[in-house]
Amino acid sequence: MTGPTNAGGAVPSKDGTALRGGSRATSRLSLRHSTPLIVTGALLVVLFIAALLRSGSMGITGQALLTGIISGGVYSLLAMGLTLVFGVLDIVNFAHGAFLAVGLYITYEVAHQAGLNPYIALPVAILGLFVLGLLIQLLLLNRTMGGTLERQLLITLGLSLLISNVLLLVFGGDPLSANLKSDPGVHVFGAVANLSRVIALGGALVLAVLVFLLLERTSFGRAIRAVAASRQGAGLVGIDVRLVYAVTFGLGTACAGAAGMLIAPFTTITPTAGDQFNILAFVVVVMGGLGNVMGAVISGVIVGLVEQLGGVAIAGQSPLLGVFILFLLILLIRPQGIFGATSS
Amino acid sequence: MTITTETRPGSAAIQNRRQSIQRSLIILVVITVLAAFAPALLPESSQTIAVRVLIFAIMAIGWNLMSGYGGMFSFGHAAFFGIGAYTDVYLLEHFGWSPWISLVVGAMLAALVAICIGYLAFRYKLRSAYFALATFAFAEMLRLLATNTSWVNGTTGFHVPLLPDNSWSMLQFAANAPQYYYIGLALVVICLLITMFYLRSRTGIHTVAVRDNEDAADALGVNVMRVKLTTMALSAAITSVAGMFYAQYFMFVDPDIAFGQAQSVQAIAPAVIGGVATLWGPLVGALILGPLSDLTAGWLRNPPTFLEFLSGRGGLDVVLYSILLIVIALVLPKGIVGSIRDWWKRR
Numbered sequence: 001m002t003g004p005t006n007a008g009g010a011v012p013s014k015d016g017t018a019l020r021g022g023s024r025a026t027s028r029l030s031l032r033h034s035t036p037l038i039v040t041g042a043l044l045v046v047l048f049i050a051a052l053l054r055s056g057s058m059g060i061t062g063q064a065l066l067t068g069i070i071s072g073g074v075y076s077l078l079a080m081g082l083t084l085v086f087g088v089l090d091i092v093n094f095a096h097g098a099f100l101a102v103g104l105y106i107t108y109e110v111a112h113q114a115g116l117n118p119y120i121a122l123p124v125a126i127l128g129l130f131v132l133g134l135l136i137q138l139l140l141l142n143r144t145m146g147g148t149l150e151r152q153l154l155i156t157l158g159l160s161l162l163i164s165n166v167l168l169l170v171f172g173g174d175p176l177s178a179n180l181k182s183d184p185g186v187h188v189f190g191a192v193a194n195l196s197r198v199i200a201l202g203g204a205l206v207l208a209v210l211v212f213l214l215l216e217r218t219s220f221g222r223a224i225r226a227v228a229a230s231r232q233g234a235g236l237v238g239i240d241v242r243l244v245y246a247v248t249f250g251l252g253t254a255c256a257g258a259a260g261m262l263i264a265p266f267t268t269i270t271p272t273a274g275d276q277f278n279i280l281a282f283v284v285v286v287m288g289g290l291g292n293v294m295g296a297v298i299s300g301v302i303v304g305l306v307e308q309l310g311g312v313a314i315a316g317q318s319p320l321l322g323v324f325i326l327f328l329l330i331l332l333i334r335p336q337g338i339f340g341a342t343s344s
Numbered sequence: 345m346t347i348t349t350e351t352r353p354g355s356a357a358i359q360n361r362r363q364s365i366q367r368s369l370i371i372l373v374v375i376t377v378l379a380a381f382a383p384a385l386l387p388e389s390s391q392t393i394a395v396r397v398l399i400f401a402i403m404a405i406g407w408n409l410m411s412g413y414g415g416m417f418s419f420g421h422a423a424f425f426g427i428g429a430y431t432d433v434y435l436l437e438h439f440g441w442s443p444w445i446s447l448v449v450g451a452m453l454a455a456l457v458a459i460c461i462g463y464l465a466f467r468y469k470l471r472s473a474y475f476a477l478a479t480f481a482f483a484e485m486l487r488l489l490a491t492n493t494s495w496v497n498g499t500t501g502f503h504v505p506l507l508p509d510n511s512w513s514m515l516q517f518a519a520n521a522p523q524y525y526y527i528g529l530a531l532v533v534i535c536l537l538i539t540m541f542y543l544r545s546r547t548g549i550h551t552v553a554v555r556d557n558e559d560a561a562d563a564l565g566v567n568v569m570r571v572k573l574t575t576m577a578l579s580a581a582i583t584s585v586a587g588m589f590y591a592q593y594f595m596f597v598d599p600d601i602a603f604g605q606a607q608s609v610q611a612i613a614p615a616v617i618g619g620v621a622t623l624w625g626p627l628v629g630a631l632i633l634g635p636l637s638d639l640t641a642g643w644l645r646n647p648p649t650f651l652e653f654l655s656g657r658g659g660l661d662v663v664l665y666s667i668l669l670i671v672i673a674l675v676l677p678k679g680i681v682g683s684i685r686d687w688w689k690r691r
Contacts, residue, residue, distance in 0.1 A: 092473040143674060149472045150417050154616055154673040157419075161609065161666035168659035271659070275605060279484055282477055290473075317492045324485040331478045332468050 036338040044305055047322075051312035059190065064308040066191040070201045072304020074259050077204035078277060079284035079296040080211055081255025087291025088228040088248045091141065092149065094156040097278025098163035099129055099253045103260020104178075104269045105167055111178040111264075118178045118265055122203070125261040126254045133253030137246040145245065160278070167271040176269040183265065196265035203262045208297055211255065215293065224248055228291065276320070280307075283327040289337030299338070368540055368623055372533065375627075379529055383522045390638075391520050395593055397634030398528035402586035403607075404614035404626030405535045410579030411612075412621035413543060415555030416462075416572065417472060420479030421611035423461075423486050424454040424580040426602030428587025430490065433502035433597050436514075443515040447588050451581035458580035462573045480608070487603035501598025504591060515592045524593055531589060532627070535582050539623065542578060551575045583611060613665060617672050619679025628681050632668070637661040 052061045082096045103125040110121035136159065144151050185192040215221040226234040227244045235241045260274070267273060284303050288295025303323055310322025330337065382394065403425060411417050431450035435441040441449075465478050490496050510517045517523045542548040550571045553561040562568050591597045601607070614633050619625030640660040676683045 092476070140670065140674065147677075150476075151673050151677055153417065153419075153473070153476065154612075155670050157609065157612070158666045158669035158673065161662050162670065165659035165662040165666065169657050169663060172657060279481075282480075286474075286477065318488045321485065321488050321492070324481055324488065327481045328464075328478065328485070331470060331474060331481065332464050335468060335470055335474050 036334060040302060040338055044302065044309070047306065047309045047313055051309045054313050054315060060312060061309070062189065063191045064312045065305065066188055066193055067197075068305035068308030069301060070193055070197045070304070071307065072301035073201040073204040074263055074300075075277075075280055075284050075303055076297040076300025077208050077255055077262070078259040079281045079288065079300050080208055080293055081252035081259075082281045083285045083288060083291055083293055083296040084211075084215075084224075084255070085249055085252035086285065087293070088224055089137075089141070089145070089245055090149070091152045091156065091249075093252065094153060094278065095160035095163060096252070096256050096281055097274030097276070098160040099133070099256035099274070100260040100277050101164060101167060101269075101271060101274035102129060102132070103257035104264050104267065104273055105171060105176075106257070107261045107264035108171075108176050108178045108269050112176075118180065118261070119199070121264070122258065122261050125257040129257030130250040130254040132250075134246045134250035136253075137249035138242075141249065142242055142245060145242075164271045164274065171271065173271065178264045178269060180265050194266060200262040200266075204259065207255070207258050211251065212293065212297075214251075220247070279320075280323065283323055283330075286327065286335070287330050287337055289339045292337060292339050295337055295339030365540060365544055371624070372536060372540075376529070376533055380526070383525055388520055391522070391525060393635050393638050394525050395528050396637075397630045398525070398532050399586050399590050399593075400610060400614045400630035400634050401532050401627050402528075402535055402589065403583050403611040404618070404630055405532070405539055406579045406581075406583030406586065407611040408615040408620065408622075408626050409539055409542070409582065410576050412615060412625075413539075413548075413555065414551050414572065414575040414579070416576065417476045418479045418579075418608075419476040419612070420481070420483030420608055421579075421583050422603045422605065422607035423479070423483040424458065424583040425587040425590070425607050425611065426483070426486060426490070426599075427454045427457060427580075428584030429591040429597045429602045430496060430502075430587075431584070432588040432591045433504060434496060436504060437502055442513050443588055443592050444513070447585060450584045450588050454580040454584035455577035458576040459573050462576040463569075466569055466572055480605075483603055483608055484605070487599050490599035490603055499599060501596065501601070502591075504595040506595070528589060528593075531585055535585070536623065536627075538578070538582065547571055547574050613669055615679075617665075617668055617679060619681030619683070619685075622679065622681040622685065625679050625681040629679070633665055636665055640664065 048061065048065070051064060052058065055061055078096070078100060082093060085091055085093050085096075106125045106128060107118050107121040110116050110124060111118040140155060140159075141152060144155065180196050183194045183196050186195055186198050188198075213221075215224060223234065223239045223244050224247075226237070226239055227241055227248075231241055234244070256274075259277075280303060284296055284299045287303065288297075288299035303326070306326055307319045307323050311319030314322060383391070386394065403421065406424070407418060407421050428447075428450040431453055432443050432446040435446045435449065436443065461479065461482055465475055470478055491499050496502075504516070507514060507516045510521065510523070512523075515527065543552070547570075550561065550566045551574075553564075554566060554568050554571050558568060561571075587602065590601075610633075614629030615626045616629070617625075617632060618627065618629030644657065644660060672679060678686060
């Protein structure tokens with residue numbers, strides 16, 4: 001609805017060049033403009049000191065630091081899927097959190113109904129959500145490609161409502177859990193984290209590296225990057241653009257599903273559990289620069305740290321508040337994200 | 345969702361517009377008269393549904409003004425709804441102020457907040473998706489603040505204190521009193537009139553022009569920022585009225601009800617289903633969505649055999665309306681009213 005110039009990627013639109021600039025679906029970091037990164041680092045240090053002064057204890061602050069890095073790792077994986085979909089398809093996927101919730105329920109099914117170790121659900125969640133995403137793109141979203149952004153936004157919004165309410169219909173609203181049989185604490189530099197959380201961080205990082213390698217080192221990854229750079233050009237050299245769209249959307253939802261599975265052992269499973277992660281993933285994606293995969297990975301950890309350290313520093317308010325303030329600041333001051341190129 | 349407009353230069357356009365507003369006024373009078381007789385025809389138990397339709401309609405009219413006619417896609421109208429609702433209950437609880445005063449205060453507050461959001465967003469040239477995300481983040485931030493702030497009762501929220509008698513000045517009547525319906529209807533009519541006359545005003549015409557081509561409008565001397573902010577402020581004020589009325593009717597407000605994501609969706613969905621950037625779209629959408637939750641609740645109490653497994657479960661209403669939302673966005677991007685209008689013109 002911003003006018004005719006905004007219709008898809010056919011014309012290098014005004015806001016396209018101004019906002020997404022060089023950051024569309026690049027997997028490399030642009031360190032030419034390192035000032036924002038330094039500012040962010042300085043802010044984190046200030047936040048750390050504030051948390052230290054407020055709590056007056058190194059133990060609490062260290063614990064927040066560790067928890068922040070761990071949840072940040074999961075945000076990275078989640079946001080990677082979201083940013084990939086935006087970078088390649090130009091779709092702001094409001095249903096991303098709902099896909100994470102599907103991953104949670106798949107894990108619940110495997111752990112409770114089948115009585116298996118929840119981690120067996122990982123390949124099931126990845127594959128299941130890949131297929132789900134593929135079908136959604138092929139059947140619904142491919143029809144609207146090149147249309148206005150709002151139309152796709154409405155469809156993903158509808159999908160998000162649809163998925164969480166189908167989950168509500170099928171599983172009911174009561175909170176469920178998929179805990180491990182034993183979940184011992186692991187000591188890291190004086191702070192303690194449960195084994196399941198450490199596994200979540202490790203799993204998220206491994207998967208993030210795999211997605212990165214897929215994008216950078218395989219021919220299909222090159223096709224994805226080509227489509228992100230120019231749909232017309234990619235189509236002209238014989239790339240099946242619609243297939244690339246579908247697989248990319250599938251990859252994006254698979255990331256959400258994997259993240260859902262990894263956090264399932266220490267998360268309360270409800271139909272709307274994904275909503276909160278939806279918001280966080282958007283913060284991470286905007287911070288990293290929409291479409292910038294590597295930016296999303298680093299920003300995920302930053303957001304995790306801001307959430308945890310901010311929770312200690314501004315005690316009494318929700319830890320998410322700090323994240324939202326950061327989000328608005330970034331949207332207003334640097335909408336291209338801290339790793340995006342400056343307007344050219 | 346690209347929207348066609350009928351603004352053509354020359355006196356013919358002005359003539360057209362005058363005719364079209366006359367036609368709209370006639371339709372509005374007919375609808376109002378029909379709606380005024382509705383309580384006599386419908387059973388008393390359906391009053392809650394009717395009031396819900398009216399609340400949906402006010403919210404969607406507000407959203408439609410900014411996002412449909414103004415082209416600024418908001419995903420955070422819960423912020424304005426919540427400001428209206430919280431202003432009402434807060435002033436009532438602490439100062440005993442009449443909801444009618446709160447209506448004005450809430451509308452002004454919501455407009456002020458909208459101007460702040462808008463100014464920051466447009467100052468830094470946030471557009472489409474970025475703008476939607478910013479409004480979304482703002483509503484969420486208000487929700488978190490309300491949840492964790494003790495002077496607005498945190499998660500507990502507010503109950504509207506019960507009065508012994510009906511009171512027009514305090515906008516409180518016995519449960520199921522027809523007054524609620526008529527007040528709601530009056531508010532909807534006023535909001536529609538405001539929309540109609542605003543769109544006819546100079547600023548309103550500029551709003552549509554800015555939406556259709558911002559650069560051209562700018563080049564022709566339209567003050568883009570002022571036009572956008574005026575539209576946002578008016579839209580926010582209208583939506584805050586829905587919040588005030590909601591609080592008075594349901595007599596309870598908490599942060600999730602007031603500022604939750606679901607509330608933002610309830611401002612968007614009726615407008616999109618009915619028809620974005622059409623005058624009657626929000627009304628039609630509200631008429632479809634309002635009764636949905638009660639209908640499905642009825643079905644699920646005595647489900648047909650093939651739906652037996654769903655008995656006692658919630659969520660079917662949202663499933664249905666999200667499917668409707670997806671189908672409309674896919675097949676009828678102009679919504680029901682917009683598509684009928686196009687079909688009528690092509691005939």
